[in-house]
Amino acid sequence: MGDVLAGIHATWEFESDALVIRFDRGNRAPRLFGVLRERRVPHEALASVTLSPGKRGTVVLHAVPRPGADPLMEAAAGQLSEACDPYRLVLPADRETLAEYYRDELRAVLGPGTAGAYADDPADGGDVTPADRFLVAPPQGPQSFKAYDGKASFDGQSEVSFRWSWTGASSEKWKAGDQFFHVRDLCGVEWRSPDVLDGHLRLVPRGGEPRATQPDHDPASVVFGLGYGPVHLSLPFAAAVLAAIRTSDRVPARTAAAPGAVAERIRHLGELHQAGLVTDEEFSAKKAELLAEL
Numbered sequence: 001m002g003d004v005l006a007g008i009h010a011t012w013e014f015e016s017d018a019l020v021i022r023f024d025r026g027n028r029a030p031r032l033f034g035v036l037r038e039r040r041v042p043h044e045a046l047a048s049v050t051l052s053p054g055k056r057g058t059v060v061l062h063a064v065p066r067p068g069a070d071p072l073m074e075a076a077a078g079q080l081s082e083a084c085d086p087y088r089l090v091l092p093a094d095r096e097t098l099a100e101y102y103r104d105e106l107r108a109v110l111g112p113g114t115a116g117a118y119a120d121d122p123a124d125g126g127d128v129t130p131a132d133r134f135l136v137a138p139p140q141g142p143q144s145f146k147a148y149d150g151k152a153s154f155d156g157q158s159e160v161s162f163r164w165s166w167t168g169a170s171s172e173k174w175k176a177g178d179q180f181f182h183v184r185d186l187c188g189v190e191w192r193s194p195d196v197l198d199g200h201l202r203l204v205p206r207g208g209e210p211r212a213t214q215p216d217h218d219p220a221s222v223v224f225g226l227g228y229g230p231v232h233l234s235l236p237f238a239a240a241v242l243a244a245i246r247t248s249d250r251v252p253a254r255t256a257a258a259p260g261a262v263a264e265r266i267r268h269l270g271e272l273h274q275a276g277l278v279t280d281e282e283f284s285a286k287k288a289e290l291l292a293e294l
Helices: 031-036 071-076 093-110 171-176 231-248 259-274 280-292
Strands: 004-006 010-014 018-023 038-042 046-053 058-065 088-092 143-146 150-154 159-164 179-182 186-192 200-205 221-223
Touching: 004 093, 010 093, 018 031, 031 231, 046 093, 058 093, 071 186, 071 231, 088 093, 143 231, 150 231, 159 171, 186 231, 200 231, 259 280
Parallel strands: none
Antiparallel strands: 004 010, 010 018, 018 038, 046 058, 058 088, 143 150, 150 159, 159 179, 186 200, 200 221
C-alpha cells in the first residue's frame, strides 16, 4: 500500500507485506514508545484489525498481533495499559472515515481466511492460530535497567547478569553472589509490571529445579518498587531476553564460559567470603561450580 496514517503519538505506514509503526518521542507520549521508536510488523504476525470509539472525541484503530508473534507482547502478558499498547493508533473522531478505509485495507490483506481478521464483527467466531516463532523483531542491542535490589544487564546476545545493591538485595541474594545466566540455560522470562505491587523480572532456568517462592529471595530475579524498574526499560529488556532464549532453542551446543568472566565472578565470591556473607562450605561449592563452566 505505501500510504501513511498519522495519529496521536504514532504513525502507521502501510507496506505491501507489513505494517510499519513509528512512535513519537514527545513529552506527552508514553516513554515506552520513545524506547521502541519503530516496529515492523509483517502481515502474517497480525490476527485482526478493529476500529472502535476512543476517549474524548477519538477513534482507535487497533491491530492485534497473533499470540506468539511479538516478544514484547508475549513478555507483557496482557499487563500493558491501553495507553502503552503499541498496536493502538488513536485518531481524532473526524478521521473515522479514513480510519475505516485503512481498517478495510488491512483486513483485505489479512484475508477472510485469517482467523480473527474481523474480530469486531459479532459474526466472526474464528480461532486465532498462535505463531510458531517470533515474527516481530525484539528490541536490539545491549539492555540494562536499575531494579530495587540490583542492576540487570543483558549483552544483547547470550548473557544476562544481576549485580546486587548493598541496600536493596536480600541476604539470600548476597549469599548467592552476583548472578550470570547464559540464555541457553534459560527456558523463559516472567515479567510483572512495576505499575502494580510486587513488580519483578524473573528468569526461568531449565531443568525445573526448586526455586524460592518470593522473587526477592530468588537470585534469578530482580524486584521493582519505589520508582525502580520502569516499564519502558524493564519490558524491552524482558522481550529481548525472551527472544534470545527462543533463538537459542534452535542453536545446538553450548560454548564454555570466558575465563575472564569466571575469574571476575570468583573474585567477587572471595570478597563475599572475606566479608562473612558466605560460609567456607558455600564458598568452596560455588567456586567449584564456576570452575566447571570453563
